[in-house]
Amino acid sequence: MAVAGCGTHSVAVVDRGGATIAAASVLTEVEWSRSLDAVSTARALIQPDGDCCNRLGRVSTWRHRLVIFRDGRYVWDGPITGISWRQGEIELRAQDVLAWLDNRVPHASAEFANADLSEVAEWLIEDGFEPDDPGHTVEIVGRAGVKGSRSYAQGIGQTGDHLRQLAEAGIDFTAIGSKVLLLPESHMASVGRLSDVDMPDGLEVAEDGSSLVTRWVVAGSEASGAFGAYGGVDDYYGLHERYVEMSEVTDDASAEAAAEARQRVSRVVPVFVDTQQVTISPEAAVDVPSLVPGWCLDVTSSSTCRDVSQRLKITGVKVTETGGDDNNPGSESVQVQVGASGAEAL
Numbered sequence: 001m002a003v004a005g006c007g008t009h010s011v012a013v014v015d016r017g018g019a020t021i022a023a024a025s026v027l028t029e030v031e032w033s034r035s036l037d038a039v040s041t042a043r044a045l046i047q048p049d050g051d052c053c054n055r056l057g058r059v060s061t062w063r064h065r066l067v068i069f070r071d072g073r074y075v076w077d078g079p080i081t082g083i084s085w086r087q088g089e090i091e092l093r094a095q096d097v098l099a100w101l102d103n104r105v106p107h108a109s110a111e112f113a114n115a116d117l118s119e120v121a122e123w124l125i126e127d128g129f130e131p132d133d134p135g136h137t138v139e140i141v142g143r144a145g146v147k148g149s150r151s152y153a154q155g156i157g158q159t160g161d162h163l164r165q166l167a168e169a170g171i172d173f174t175a176i177g178s179k180v181l182l183l184p185e186s187h188m189a190s191v192g193r194l195s196d197v198d199m200p201d202g203l204e205v206a207e208d209g210s211s212l213v214t215r216w217v218v219a220g221s222e223a224s225g226a227f228g229a230y231g232g233v234d235d236y237y238g239l240h241e242r243y244v245e246m247s248e249v250t251d252d253a254s255a256e257a258a259a260e261a262r263q264r265v266s267r268v269v270p271v272f273v274d275t276q277q278v279t280i281s282p283e284a285a286v287d288v289p290s291l292v293p294g295w296c297l298d299v300t301s302s303s304t305c306r307d308v309s310q311r312l313k314i315t316g317v318k319v320t321e322t323g324g325d326d327n328n329p330g331s332e333s334v335q336v337q338v339g340a341s342g343a344e345a346l
Contacts, residue, residue, distance in 0.1 A: 004284040007070040007332050009321050011044045013056065013080070013092070014065045016134055021064060022055040027323060028089075032068050032076040034317040036174055036293035037167040039160070040096045042066055042076050048090055056090050059083060065134075066094035070319070075289050077177040079134065096175040097136050102160035104128040109154045111250070117144035117171040118182050121163060124152070125180055128159035141183035141294075146170030146261050148254035151221065165246060170261035174293040183294045185265060190311055192286030193298040194336075200281060204274045205306040213242040213266040216259040220249035228255030231263040242266075272315070272339040273299055273308060280334045288334055291317045297338055312338035 009030045013021040029045035044066060048056050061080050068076040079100065082093035107127050112120050118140050125138050146169065152162065167173060172183050214234040220226025226249050233239045244262075249255050280286070286297070293314045300309045316337040 004280050004282050004286050004288055004334060005071070006282050007288060007319070007321065010069045010072075011046075011092075012067045012069075013059055014067050016063060016065070018135075021059065029320070029322050030068060031318070031320040033319070034076075034174060034176070034291070034293050036313075036315045037164060037172055039098045039102065040076075040078075040175060042068060042078065042094045042096075044068070044092045044094075046090045046092070047088060053090075057085070059092070066092050070289060073289050074177055075319075078175075097134070097178050097180065098160065098163075098173075098175045100134060100136075101125065101128045101163060102158055104159040105155050105157065106152045106159060106162070107131055107154065110150075110152045112148075112150045114147050114149055114253075117146050117148060117166055117169060118142075118184075120148075120150050121166055121171055121173060121182050124159055124163050124166070135178050137179045139179055139181050141181055142187055144171040144182075144184045145186065146184075146257055148257050149250045150248045150254070151224075151250045152248055162248065165248070168262060169246070169258040170264075172294045176292060181292070181294065185261070187294055188296050188311060188313075190296045190298050191290045191292065191314075192284070193300070194280070194284060194286065195300045196303045198281045198284035198286075199301070199303075202303060203301060205301070205304050205308060206272050206274070207269045208272065209269055211266055212237060212240050212269045213263065214239055215241045216262040216266070217241065217243045218249065218255040218259040218262070219243070219245045220251070220255050221247045224250045226251050226255045228252055228257070228259045230256055230259035231267065234267065237269070270339055271306075271308070271312075272337065273301070273312060274335075274337050280336065288319065291334075291336055293317065297336070299338060310340060312340050315339045 012023045015021055024046040026047040032042040033040045064080050066080050078094045078096035080092050080094045084091040122138055172185055174181050215231035217229045296311045296313050299312050318335040321332040
């Protein structure tokens, strides 16, 4: 059985062409995260020695990538987007491969008629990278099971924005290294379990009432006149309505399907569990590199007044290791956020 353990990290700076520019020999702090339907970040604090200083002095944002390993296993990869050179110290800040899509626009026009949203998402990603690919792959873990008609115009809108809006209509995405994973919102495979004993410093259970919507109204492009609505008055919560414009939607059926997908995940107040800034026990029955947003953890907790005992979707992961100093030993902190919305409640 896999356990969290106490990981040790190493990092490398890699050129777009694949050559290793520098490997950090003295790594004082490293932090990496994973996010559902969003761009994740990482950070490395390095004390350069020898030729490493000269090499790291030539590092450039967007030209070079930060690659992170935990106990020798590849866990994070993405372009460096910020660098700070200080006396005896260099800080590298990076974003995952999805950050490129926030710097791209559609390079061709495309029409999709009653297509599974995973097909649309894959096209957006591949089109975004087609003129200049820093190295990526796409894996469809499962079809969305939600269909719709979409239209995209060449040069209109940022590709990353298009992808995030699509994710609000029935599909999830996340980046692991240079790979983009596409999976249905209904994906409920578990990668481990957590109980109170695995979180000795406590946790927080929270409800987000601002996310409650019982009826969605979706309007498509002005040219198409597409319109759809789904939901209504809830017996428990009453009526909470939200209107959104999705210019890429081209017909009424797709607008209604988008409204239904949004209502499915917002029809109950979502419950979130956060392990806060604490370290999950090294004996916890989870494999840290396998904590991937979109997958689930079986969580059981009675340490707060709100008991939790259900399978919850991973929405975020954050891992930090500090090297310590003469007075304080270094340590690894593994933080995980999981949540339940209407989709998980099913």
